[in-house]
Structure formats: C-alpha cells, structure tokens
Amino acid sequence: MxxxxxxxxxxxxxxxxxxxxxxxxxxxxxxxxxxxxxxxxxxxxxxxxxxxxxxxxxxxxxxxxxxxxxxxxxxxxxxxxxxxxxxxxxxxxLAGRIPGLSEPDEQGWRTYRRPDEKSGGHGVGWSPIIPYIFSVPQDWEEVPVSIADLGGTEIDLRFGSAKEGRLSVIVAPVLRFADNLDGDATIEKIGRPETVINAFGPEVIGENVEGKVMSINVVQDSGRTYYQYELEPPHVLITATAAGNRLYLFNVTGSGLQWKRHYKELKKIADSFRVV
Structure with missing residues (x-):
C-alpha cells in the first residue's frame, strides 16, 4: 500500500x-x-x-x-x-520569507523593505525588529536563510545575484555585546567606528579584520548614525547601525571578478541601507 x-x-x-x-x-x-x-x-x-x-x-x-x-x-x-x-x-x-520588494524604478532598481509581518524576533521577549530598507538591481533575488549558516539565526536576510554578488543582514541583540544599553541603543553608544569593526567584523567575514579595513566613513541620516566600512580581502562593504535593542550589520560582497566589474553597483547597494 x-x-x-x-x-x-x-x-x-x-x-x-x-x-x-x-x-x-x-x-x-x-x-x-x-x-x-x-x-x-x-x-x-x-x-x-x-x-x-x-x-x-x-x-x-x-x-x-x-x-x-x-x-x-x-x-x-x-x-x-x-x-x-x-x-x-x-x-x-520558508514561510518567513515575505515579499518586500517594490517594482523596478526607471533605472531598473528595486527597494526592499522588511515586512512588518515577517517572522524572526531573534529571542523570546524581544521587541519586533525595526524595519530596514535597501535598494538592489532588478535581477537580485532573496535567498533562503538556513540556521546552519555562518551567523546562525542572527542572519535575518540574504539576497544575491549570480552576476554581481550577494548581501546579508545580521540583526543581533545589543545586550550580547554590552549590558549598559537601554531599549533605544545607538551605534555611538556601542562604540567608535574602529571599536565596532574590530568587534563585529569577524561576525561578517569569519576572521580577524586587522589590516583589512581599507576605509571608514560616518554618515548621519534622519537622526541616525551609520558606520560604513570597506574591507579587502575578502572584498566586502559593511554598514553598521543600531536601533531599538539591536545592532544591524548590512554586508555586501562579491568575488574578485564581480568586485572588479560591479563595484559601483555594490557600493550603491551598501550605501542605500537605512533603518526606518
């Protein structure tokens, strides 16, 4: 039977x-x-x-x-x-993956906004994750996240393009790094740009970042501070900020050939990340 x-x-x-x-x-x-x-x-x-x-x-x-x-x-x-x-x-x-992409604009870019209904609270008792947005070229698509991935359940989202590269968003409780922060943490309270990349860079690339940080930039937008980094090798752009009781690490990377051919697009993606 x-x-x-x-x-x-x-x-x-x-x-x-x-x-x-x-x-x-x-x-x-x-x-x-x-x-x-x-x-x-x-x-x-x-x-x-x-x-x-x-x-x-x-x-x-x-x-x-x-x-x-x-x-x-x-x-x-x-x-x-x-x-x-x-x-x-x-x-x-894979029901946690709720579409959040807009229609393409005139340049063929789409904006992703993390849906309010998306699952993934990263721990019992934690408040809902404050939504974030970023832009990607039209051919970039969401990639399933596995609990076996490097970074575990703190990887909230992955996107990728076979031609241009890939990205990930890590959302981690700030209390994992500091116990003196209230429910409205800022990246400045967590530390200076050099302190943050030395502490959290290994979360992204899986190794010590000493000697790999090519540039650091600090950006203010709508009252929130963003630390932006470029690392080589491996080729990766990292944007870090904090909101609520969480740290956000937005990471854009690609192979050597992708980096050479599509650096301009990868940089535009990295610069577009904002917590709303």
Missing part, C-alpha cells in the same frame, strides 16, 4: 501575491493559525507508509515547525522528503 504524504505548514501571517519576477518567491497562499497538518492517501494495491509511520512523521513535522517558527528556516532537503512533495514542503518551511 503506497501512501502519498502531503504536508502544509501555516504561520501567523498572510501572503499577499504580488507580481514580482523572482523564482525564489514562495507559493501564493494564505497560511494561518501556526500549525501543521498531515494528510495521507492510501492505495490498497501498493505498499508504503502505515498509519503509525504517518503519525510519527506528522509529529516530527509539528515539533520542527515550532522550533523553526521564530528563526531562519532550513531547506526541506534536510527533512529528506523526495519527489514532488519536496517543493511543497520547502515552500511551507
């Missing part, structure tokens, strides 16, 4: 379909009530999962959905579901 397993996971937000040209966007459906349901259809002619096995798989999925609902979600490949069901399960587990 063969059983076909269909799994749909739902979370406390509603996807509103938009005409955005991205193969990474999730299935357009409404997901509600923060629960997972499992249905099995059996054929008496073939062999497959028995009821007990189906109930076991259902329990595993429900427990996994609870663990993943407040963090970056792993690919369904980890769960080991083969065949056509893989795409459906993957889409459900």
């Amino acid at each position: 063969r059983a076909a397993l269909f799994t749909s996971c739902s979370f406390a937000w509603t996807y509103q379909p938009k005409a955005i040209p991205s193969h990474n966007l999730l299935v357009q459906s409404s997901l509600e009530h923060g629960a997972c349901s499992t249905k099995s259809e059996a054929s008496s002619r073939e062999s497959g999962l028995v009821n007990g096995e189906a109930e076991k798989v259902s329990g595993i999925l429900k427990r996994r959905s609870v663990v993943l609902s407040g963090a970056s979600l792993v690919s369904s490949a980890v769960l080991g579901f083969p065949g056509e069901g893989l795409a459906v399960i993957k889409q459900g587990l």
